[in-house]
Amino acid sequence: MTHYQLPINLLIADDHQLIADGLSQILEAEKMVGKIHIAKNGKEAVEKALTENIDCVIMDINMPELNGLEATKIIKKEKPAIKVVVVSMQCDAAIVNKMLRAGADAFINKDTGKSELLVAIKKVMQHEKYISPEISLNLFTHLNDRKVHYDADNAKHLTPRETEIIRYIAEGLTNHDIANKLFLSTVTVDTHRKNILAKLGLKNTASLVKYAADNKLL
Amino acid sequence: MTHYQLPINLLIADDHQLIADGLSQILEAEKMVGKIHIAKNGKEAVEKALTENIDCVIMDINMPELNGLEATKIIKKEKPAIKVVVVSMQCDAAIVNKMLRAGADAFINKDTGKSELLVAIKKVMQHEKYISPEISLNLFTHLNDRKVHYDADNAKHLTPRETEIIRYIAEGLTNHDIANKLFLSTVTVDTHRKNILAKLGLKNTASLVKYAADNKLL
DNA sequence: ACAAAAATACCGGTAATCGTGTATTGACTG
DNA sequence: CAGTCAATACACGATTACCGGTATTTTTGT
Numbered sequence: 001m002t003h004y005q006l007p008i009n010l011l012i013a014d015d016h017q018l019i020a021d022g023l024s025q026i027l028e029a030e031k032m033v034g035k036i037h038i039a040k041n042g043k044e045a046v047e048k049a050l051t052e053n054i055d056c057v058i059m060d061i062n063m064p065e066l067n068g069l070e071a072t073k074i075i076k077k078e079k080p081a082i083k084v085v086v087v088s089m090q091c092d093a094a095i096v097n098k099m100l101r102a103g104a105d106a107f108i109n110k111d112t113g114k115s116e117l118l119v120a121i122k123k124v125m126q127h128e129k130y131i132s133p134e135i136s137l138n139l140f141t142h143l144n145d146r147k148v149h150y151d152a153d154n155a156k157h158l159t160p161r162e163t164e165i166i167r168y169i170a171e172g173l174t175n176h177d178i179a180n181k182l183f184l185s186t187v188t189v190d191t192h193r194k195n196i197l198a199k200l201g202l203k204n205t206a207s208l209v210k211y212a213a214d215n216k217l218l
Numbered sequence: 219m220t221h222y223q224l225p226i227n228l229l230i231a232d233d234h235q236l237i238a239d240g241l242s243q244i245l246e247a248e249k250m251v252g253k254i255h256i257a258k259n260g261k262e263a264v265e266k267a268l269t270e271n272i273d274c275v276i277m278d279i280n281m282p283e284l285n286g287l288e289a290t291k292i293i294k295k296e297k298p299a300i301k302v303v304v305v306s307m308q309c310d311a312a313i314v315n316k317m318l319r320a321g322a323d324a325f326i327n328k329d330t331g332k333s334e335l336l337v338a339i340k341k342v343m344q345h346e347k348y349i350s351p352e353i354s355l356n357l358f359t360h361l362n363d364r365k366v367h368y369d370a371d372n373a374k375h376l377t378p379r380e381t382e383i384i385r386y387i388a389e390g391l392t393n394h395d396i397a398n399k400l401f402l403s404t405v406t407v408d409t410h411r412k413n414i415l416a417k418l419g420l421k422n423t424a425s426l427v428k429y430a431a432d433n434k435l436l
Numbered sequence: 437a438c439a440a441a442a443a444t445a446c447c448g449g450t451a452a453t454c455g456t457g458t459a460t461t462g463a464c465t466g
Numbered sequence: 467c468a469g470t471c472a473a474t475a476c477a478c479g480a481t482t483a484c485c486g487g488t489a490t491t492t493t494t495g496t
Contacts, residue, residue, distance in 0.1 A: 159443080174482065175482075176482085195442095204392070206388055410473080423454095
């Protein structure tokens with residue numbers, strides 16, 4: 001079942017000594033874990049990741065010298081085989097996204113149990129990604145809440161036809177293009193566009209597309 | 219622990235008889251489940267949800283007459299207390315988002331086990347939301363893939379000045395406005411704009427703003 | 437059935453952008 | 467030190483969007 005080599009050599013990157021030690025203690029009790037290195041900032045993490053024999057990095061985000069995001073980018077660029085498990089207190093959509101884009105393989109919350117950490121490590125060593133369910137649920141429900149607000153405030157008073165036309169505008173179609181596509185007159189499309197601008201208090205196509213993007217109408 | 223009333227009366231909305239029956243079979247074996255109603259399209263689902271005594275709807279998305287999205291909106295508008303568990307084959311970000319915005323309480327994949335369904339029902343009856351981990355993971359990793367491509371392919375070769383100008387464009391400023399703000403000639407701003415369009419293979423301001431929004435340049 | 441909202445369509449004029457070029461300057465790079 | 471890139475600036479015709487109206491026909495909601 002386990003396709004990865006044992007033992008797993010780890011690097012714990014966290015500026016808080018206590019946390020690093022705690023994680024270390026938890027992990028060294030596991031028989032699948034080999035050597036455990038510790039780095040107390042991002043710079044040190046990069047150095048050790050590139051010189052020592054490391055399979056997987058347990059990465060904090062907020063660190064002096066070089067933060068977890070930048071450290072992850074560098075490590076993944078230089079040695080893509082090294083897996084990165086992010087352990088963070090913040091877990092809003094923006095940071096999760098950034099870390100994943102930086103190449104992180106797993107993202108778990110600092111206040112979840114140790115079993116979560118072990119699951120994450122196992123998953124990434126099998127070349128799978130992992131995000132703890134608590135985090136993803138939070139992200140989605142919060143995302144959802146925000147959307148409801150947007151809808152209530154703004155998007156609501158746009159008609160379906162207007163929304164449809166916004167989408168085409170955002171794709172770069174001109175009034176004329178849209179008219180052909182929807183079998184309308186160009187002046188009709190232009191009227192819709194004008195109505196939308198008036199309703200939303202905007203002045204031109206550019207700001208309209210930005211509005212649409214911000215309000216996830218696309 | 220369980221704050222919800224037992225038994226739970228269910229409504230299964232799915233146009234495929236076999237699937238509806240299968241779900242019904244699974245669920246009626248559970249002691250927490252009371253009466254099980256079946257609807258074979260969205261319209262029927264809405265009717266039964268509003269007339270029968272239903273606590274929770276197991277909702278398919280693709281259905282004739284009225285799809286699961288619209289049906290959910292109506293049910294949630296009329297009777298917000300009724301919980302909606304979406305069981306779908308598609309689970310891309312767009313549809314999950316839409317369903318949640320429509321008021322759905324849970325979203326699970328059709329090919330996950332029955333335990334997943336039971337967990338989801340329990341969660342929603344406790345007024346919690348639920349998204350199966352498989353789905354949220356998929357969403358994030360896919361999101362991730364796409365972003366990496368964007369970065370590598372395009373956004374990289376825009377100059378700082380060009381990025382700066384894109385931002386102003388997206389805010390709705392005209393060439394003239396931007397020129398004043400940056401102490402440039404309007405033709406210079408226009409040149410930048412045209413260069414950006416050429417670089418990115420876009421044809422007008424609208425598509426440019428959309429590109430910027432998609433690539434988080436704003 | 438009736439009012440309100442949405443979707444359709446037009447006019448005339450002004451302002452902005454698009455397309456296709458050219459050109460100069462400074463900074464960085466092999 | 468030649469070459470590339472970024473930033474600046476301009477010309478000119480063609481196309482498109484913006485502004486401020488007006489007006490008819492479907493839909494929709496009550």
